[in-house]
Amino acid sequence: MSEPQILVKAHGLTKTYRMGHVETTVLRDVSLELRAGELTLLMGPSGSGKTTLLCILSGMLRPTRGEVELCGVAITSLAEKFAAEVRRGNLGFIFQTYNLFPALTALDNVAEVLALKGMPQAAARQVAREALMRVGLDDRLHHRPGELSGGERQRVAIARAMAGNPALVLGDEPTAALDRQTGLDVVRLLRDQVNERRGVLLVTHDIRLAQFADRVIEIDDGQIVGDGAAHGWAGHDGKVLT
Amino acid sequence: MRRIAIRSLLFDRGKLIASLLGVALASTLGFVQVGLYRGFEQSSSAVIDHVGGDIWAMPSGLEVIDYAQIVSVGPRNLLLSHPCVADVRAVVYGFAILQLASGMRSTALVVAVEPRPGWQIPWNVVDGAPPDLDQPLRVSVDRTDLKKLELPSSPIGKTFEINSRQVTVAALTEGIRSFTLSPYLFTSMTNARRLLGVGENEAMYYVVDLVDQRCAPDLVTWMKRQPDLQLLAASAWSRKTVDYWVGGSGAGAALLFTAILGLFVGGVIVGQTLYSMTKEHLLELATLKALGARPWELARFVLWLVVFLAATGVISGFSAALLLKGLLLRVGLTVVVSPETVGLSVLGTLAMCLVASITSLVTVYKVEAATVLR
Numbered sequence: 001m002s003e004p005q006i007l008v009k010a011h012g013l014t015k016t017y018r019m020g021h022v023e024t025t026v027l028r029d030v031s032l033e034l035r036a037g038e039l040t041l042l043m044g045p046s047g048s049g050k051t052t053l054l055c056i057l058s059g060m061l062r063p064t065r066g067e068v069e070l071c072g073v074a075i076t077s078l079a080e081k082f083a084a085e086v087r088r089g090n091l092g093f094i095f096q097t098y099n100l101f102p103a104l105t106a107l108d109n110v111a112e113v114l115a116l117k118g119m120p121q122a123a124a125r126q127v128a129r130e131a132l133m134r135v136g137l138d139d140r141l142h143h144r145p146g147e148l149s150g151g152e153r154q155r156v157a158i159a160r161a162m163a164g165n166p167a168l169v170l171g172d173e174p175t176a177a178l179d180r181q182t183g184l185d186v187v188r189l190l191r192d193q194v195n196e197r198r199g200v201l202l203v204t205h206d207i208r209l210a211q212f213a214d215r216v217i218e219i220d221d222g223q224i225v226g227d228g229a230a231h232g233w234a235g236h237d238g239k240v241l242t
Numbered sequence: 243m244r245r246i247a248i249r250s251l252l253f254d255r256g257k258l259i260a261s262l263l264g265v266a267l268a269s270t271l272g273f274v275q276v277g278l279y280r281g282f283e284q285s286s287s288a289v290i291d292h293v294g295g296d297i298w299a300m301p302s303g304l305e306v307i308d309y310a311q312i313v314s315v316g317p318r319n320l321l322l323s324h325p326c327v328a329d330v331r332a333v334v335y336g337f338a339i340l341q342l343a344s345g346m347r348s349t350a351l352v353v354a355v356e357p358r359p360g361w362q363i364p365w366n367v368v369d370g371a372p373p374d375l376d377q378p379l380r381v382s383v384d385r386t387d388l389k390k391l392e393l394p395s396s397p398i399g400k401t402f403e404i405n406s407r408q409v410t411v412a413a414l415t416e417g418i419r420s421f422t423l424s425p426y427l428f429t430s431m432t433n434a435r436r437l438l439g440v441g442e443n444e445a446m447y448y449v450v451d452l453v454d455q456r457c458a459p460d461l462v463t464w465m466k467r468q469p470d471l472q473l474l475a476a477s478a479w480s481r482k483t484v485d486y487w488v489g490g491s492g493a494g495a496a497l498l499f500t501a502i503l504g505l506f507v508g509g510v511i512v513g514q515t516l517y518s519m520t521k522e523h524l525l526e527l528a529t530l531k532a533l534g535a536r537p538w539e540l541a542r543f544v545l546w547l548v549v550f551l552a553a554t555g556v557i558s559g560f561s562a563a564l565l566l567k568g569l570l571l572r573v574g575l576t577v578v579v580s581p582e583t584v585g586l587s588v589l590g591t592l593a594m595c596l597v598a599s600i601t602s603l604v605t606v607y608k609v610e611a612a613t614v615l616r
C-alpha cells in the first residue's frame with residue numbers, strides 16, 4: 001500500500017505580532033504534516049494559536065519565520081495573488097458562521113463559487129446540484145440561507161467547500177453554532193468526505209468530535225503539545241477516547 | 243459575480259429603493275438641466291442657426307443678435323462686389339412695443355429675412371402659410387406665446403397692435419421662443435421695415451453665402467475698408483450670442499450648479515448604499531477571497547451594483563425627464579432631448595455612480611482573506 005499523499009508540510013512556523021513596542025508571539029516553532037485520508041482535529045484553548053496556524057497553513061497569513069508547502073507548493077514565499085491561485089485549486093473552507101450569501105439560494109451559493117473558479121455556469125450549477133444532493137439537501141436547493149436551519153446551512157457550506165473537489169478542507173469551529181446532535185451529524189458528513197486524495201483539518205474546542213477523527217493535534221501557547229491518533233487520545237481533561 | 247451582486251441588491255428592498263431614488267433623482271436632474279441648458283442655447287441663437295449663411299456682417303462691437311442696429315446699404319454693395327460672395331441676404335430684426343387688447347404693454351421681436359429658395363423662415367409652421375406673411379402687416383406668432391399675446395388657440399386672422407400699428411396673424415409656428423421671452427413675430431421684409439421704422443434699403447444684418455469657404459479670410463480683409471462693420475462666421479456669431487445670454491445672464495451657471503448639486507446628492511445616496519451593502523457582505527466577500535477569488539473579481543461585486551443602479555437610474559430618470567419636459571413646456575421652458583443631451587446625462591449618471599463607488603471598491607480590494615478566520 002502506497003504512502004498517503006502529504007497535503008501540508010509546515011516547518012518551524014513562528015508568528016509574532018507587533019503592536020507599538022509590544023511583541024506578542026502566538027506561534028513558536030510549529031512543525032507538522034497533514035496527509036490525505038485523514039480527518040485531523042486541531043484543538044486547544046482560546047488564544048492558543050489555532051486560528052493563526054490555520055491562516056498560515058492556508059496561505060492567508062505569512063509567518064514571521066518558517067515555511068509551508070501546500071500540495072507541493074511553497075506557499076509562504078508566494079505573492080498573495082499566487083497564493084490565492086493555490087487556495088483556489090486546492091482548498092475548501094467551512095466556518096462557524098457559514099458565510100453564505102443571504103440573497104442566494106443554496107444552489108447559487110455553491111454554483112457561484114464554482115463559477116468564480118472558472119467553471120461555466122451550466123456545469124457549475126450541475127456540479128453544485130450534485131454536491132448539495134450528496135449532503136442530503138435535495139429538497140432545499142432553492143431555499144435561501146434564511147429559510148434553512150443551522151445544520152442545513154452548514155451542509156450548504158460543506159457542499160460549497162467540497163464542490164470544487166479540493167485536496168484539503170479546513171474548518172474553523174464548524175459545529176460551534178450547532179446543537180449537539182446536528183454538530184455530530186455535520187462532522188459525520190465531513191468524515192464521509194475524507195478519502196485517499198483528500199484530507200480535512202478542523203479547528204475545534206469540542207472533544208466529542210474526536211470520535212470521528214483519525215488524528216488530534218493539541219496546541220497551547222503557540223506550541224504543539226500533543227499530536228497523535230484520535231483513538232486512545234488523552235485530552236487536556238484526561239479523557240481517553242476508545 | 244453579477245448574480246451575487248444583483249440578487250443581493252434586489253434582496254434588500256429598503257436599500258434598493260433608497261439607492262434607486264437617489265440615482266433617479268440625480269439622473270432626472272441631469273436630463274432636465276442639460277436639456278434646459280440646450281433649450282436656452284437653442285432659443286438664444288435660434289434665428290442665427292435657422293437663417294444660416296457663412297458669414298454675418300453687422301455693426302462693430304455688437305455682442306448679441308437681439309441688440310440689433312441699423313446698417314446702411316453701403317456694406318451690402320461692398321460685399322456683393324467681392325468675387326467670393328455668392329449671395330447676400332438682409333435681415334431686419336428688432337424689438338417693438340406690443341399693445342394688447344387688455345391694455346397690457348410688452349415687447350416683441352420683429353424678424354424678417356430676405357427669402358432664398360429652399361430656406362423657409364419662419365420654420366415649424368403649423369397653421370397658415372409663410373407666403374401669406376407678404377400681405378400687408380401680416381405676422382406669424384408662436385403657439386407658446388398665444389397666452390402672452392392674448393390670442394385664442396386658433397389665432398389665424400386675429401389682430402393685435404405693435405408699434406401703434408394693427409397687425410394680423412397669418413401663420414402659427416411651434417416651439418420658436420426667444421431667450422428674452424419676447425414673442426418672435428416673423429413677417430416680410432416690407433412689413434418688418436414698416437413696423438420697425440427702418441429705411442427701404444436698410445437692414446440690421448447681412449448674411450453672406452460664400453462661393454468657397456476658404457476665401458472667408460480674404461473677404462474679412464476686403465471688408466476692413468468699412469471699419470464700422472464686423473464680420474463673424476455664422477457659428478461664431480451663434481456662439482457669441484449663446485455665451486452672452488446663457489453664460490452672461492448666469493442662467494447657464496445656475497443650471498450647472500443645480501445639475502452638480504443633483505449629482506452630488508445622488509452620489510452621496512448611492513455611495514452610502516454601496517458602502518453599506520459592501521460592509522454587510524464583507525465577510526462573504528472575504529470568504530470568496532479565502533477560496534481563491536482575486537481582488538478584481540471581488541471588485542466586480544461593487545461594479546455590477548454600479549452598473550445596475552446606473553442603468554435603472556438612467557431609465558427612470560429619462561422617463562421622469564420626458565414627463566417633466568411636457569410640464570415645463572407649459573410654463574415656457576424648453577427641455578431639449580437629443581442624442582447629445584441624453585448621452586451627456588447618461589455619462590454624468592455613470593460617472594456619479596463610479597465616483598460614489600470608490601470607497602466601496604477600495605474596501606473590497608483591501609479585504610483580507612484571513613478576516614474569515616478571526
